[in-house]
Amino acid sequence: MWHVETGVAALVVAVGLGVAAVLLGPDGLRWWLVALAVVVCTTVAVVVPRWRYRVHRWEVSADAVYTQRGWWAQERRIAPMSRVQTVDLAQGPLARLFGLTTVTVTTASAAGPLRIEGLDRPVALALADELTRKADLVEGDAT
Structure with missing residues (x-):
C-alpha cells in the first residue's frame, strides 16, 4: 500500500x-x-x-502501547494503558483495497493519538479488542 x-x-x-x-x-x-x-x-x-x-513498529504489553513510525522524522511513543481513552479503526479506500486497517489509540496526552498503520483487518480487530480489554483492567479514568 x-x-x-x-x-x-x-x-x-x-x-x-x-x-x-x-x-x-x-x-x-x-x-x-x-x-x-x-x-x-x-x-x-x-x-x-x-x-x-523498516522503521514502522508497534507492541502491546500489559502496561503500555509502544509505537515507532516515520521515514524522515521518526517518532517513538509509549502510552500507558491507564492513559488509553479510545481505540478506533479506520480504512481509507486504498487501505480497503489492500485489506488493511489503521488502529488509532487516543490517550490523555497533548501529543495526540498513537497510530498503527497497515495492519491486516483481522489483526487490527484483535488488537482493538485486546487494547480495550487491557485498558478496562487498569484503575483510573485515563485523564
Missing part, C-alpha cells in the same frame, strides 16, 4: 515537473529536467516505502 501511495504522489510530482520543464525550460535543458524529475520521483517511490517499513 505504501508503494502505491508513494508511487501515485511521485507520479503527480513527476508529471508536474515535466510539464513545467517543457513549458518553461530552455530547449537544451528541458529534457534533462524531465529526466531528472523521473529519476528522483522513481527513487522516492521505491526507497521511501521500504524505509517506512
